[in-house]
Amino acid sequence: MSNLGNFVWSIADQLRGVYKPHQYGGVILPFTILRRLDCILAPTRDVVRELAVRYEGGALDVQVKRKTGLGFYNTSEYDFARLLEDPEGLRANLLDYITKFSTSIDVFERFKVENEIATLDEKNRLYLVVAKFAKVDLHPETVPNAEMGDLFEELIRRFAEASNEEAGEHYTPRDAIRLMVDLLFAEDNEALLEPGTIRSIYDPTAGTGGMLSVAEERLLERNPQARLRSEVYKQ
Incomplete structure (x- = not known):
């Protein structure tokens, strides 16, 4: 994870002179999320485009959920590979890509990423940043959810240090999460070992999803046949 974290962090070098170190997170974090989503959607992209013509x-x-099993999608003709094929139109095409996610994806609005794209484009850094992220394989088969959470928290920690803040203000350390999950499962340990066990978990302050991913990891360690259902609610 440290190598991946270092590589993603190194992309911030492209921001020098345009942003101050404590501002890097406003670019690196949403682009990390975008690349993760890009990798997740890659296998089903053509199916979704065909469905978008009819529905x-x-x-x-409903149709996307039925065909792909995913609760989100993107109907744009672009992805990271296609974006790089048109350097002159990159800004407009990237905005098209971001705005054509399903309504369940609103993280880019929260990061005000449109403003960051404009700044990067005006300073001739946009292509460099997109090209760097295109080299990062964040598909779940390469970077499982738990490791993705670790990566995101490592980036948050580094940006917090650049801002002279405590990283713990933004997320709960994984060691503390693992302890909480073990305590949560302790009283139900025998039932968790039964074949076909299904459990639901609710975290009202999910943040980077550490509690959810660690709970699934711990449950499958005990019982590979168990299933964990987790729901994320937005306000």
Whole structure:
């Protein structure tokens, strides 16, 4: 994980002179999320595009879930590879890509990423940043959810240090999460070992999803046949 974290962190070198170190997170974090989503959607991209021709709105949501099993999608013709094929149109094409995620994906609005894209484009850094992220393989088969959470938290820690803040203000350390999960499972240990066990977990302050991913990891260690259902609610 440290090598991956170092590589993603090194992309911040492209921001020198345009941003101050404590501002790097406003670019690196949303682009990390975008690349993760890009990798997740890659195998189903063509299926979703075909469905988008025939359905829209809620009907499209249902069809995508039925065909791909995913609760989100993107209907743009672009992905990281295609974005790099048109350097001159990169800014407009990237905005098209970001705005065509399903409504369940609103993280880019929260990061105000459109403003960052404009700044990067005006300073001739946009292509460099996109090209660097295109080299990062963040597919779940390469970087499982738990490791992705570790990566995101490592980036948060580094940006917090650059801002003279405590990283713990932004997320709960994984050691503390593992202890909480073990305590949570302790009283139900025998039942968790039964074949076909299904459990639901709710974390009202999910953040980077550490509690959810560690709980699944710990449950499958005990019982590979168990299933964990987790729900994330937005306000």
